[in-house]
Amino acid sequence: MTKASTIPETSTMIKTTVPTLYLLTNDDEFELLYRKLKIALATGVIGLLQIRRKQVLAQSNGEAKLYEEAKEIVALAQQYKVPVVINDDIALASKLGVGVHLGQGDGDIDEAKQTLTPDQIIGRTCHGDVALVKEAKQAGATYAAMGAVFASSTKPHAHTVSYQQLAEGCQQNIDICVIGGLTAENISQLKGLPLVYIAVVGDIMDLPIDSVEKRCYEWQQALTNW
Incomplete structure (x- = not known):
């Protein structure tokens, strides 16, 4: 997807609510x-x-190390009242009392619903497939993630989705999250879509530490202009 903004917006897509900025961790050294x-x-x-x-996780003691890291991250997020989800691990999410994000083939939504508390978020990767979005809704997921919107440093070879696919996803009565190559500058190409979550990794987490605060406020400005 290179020219999302060339697809006309329709009145049924307009949403006044500002999307939530959804930050994913990267693989930096933990400190x-x-x-x-x-x-x-x-x-x-x-x-x-x-x-x-x-x-x-790929390390020999990866699960134990991730658990220790995740405990610290969850405690930090709780200080700022920011909800947390764990990628692909229902058992760990349950252990930590947080939500979970499940890739296709990486976990069952029904299992997550039975294991987690009703207030915990359950996300599902749906790529650009509206049928998968419908499945996620029927299974009871909290949100469906669609992307990659643009090529990214995290997944440079991922298939990108069109504005029209995103628009169709947004019509399925489930919260939509977009992910993949999003920046505070190019997010304006998605204006008009009733998005709930905008997921970001590299545009914040791959920056030098002294640039993170400024970039977050640039995102705040971009979303304020939504």
Whole structure:
């Protein structure tokens, strides 16, 4: 998707509510990651946080290490009243008392609903497939994530979705999250879509630590102009 803004907006898509900025962790060394998260959360701009640490999990003691990291991150997020979801791990989400994000094939929504408390968020990856969005809604997911919107440093070879696919996803009566290559500058190309979550990794987390606060406020400005 390179020219999302060329697709005409329709009156049924217009939404006055500002989307929530949804921050995902990267694979920084934990001390640096924690410092960046503390700065980002302190701005008050972040409305949802996902713990995704694939390189940590790949280590021989990855599950134990992730649990220790996640406990600290969840405690930090609680200080700023920001809800947390764990990537792909229902058991860990339950252990920590947080939500979960499930990729296709990485967990069952019914299992998550039975395991987690009713107030915990359950997200589902749906790529650009509206049929998967419908499935997520029917299964009772909180939100459906669509993307990649643009190529990104996290997933440079991911298939991108069109504005029209996103518009159709937004018509399925489930909260829609967009992800993939989004920046405070290009997000304006999605104006007119009733998005609930805008997920960001690299545009904040891959920055030097002294740039994180400024970037969060640039995102705040971009979303204020939504």
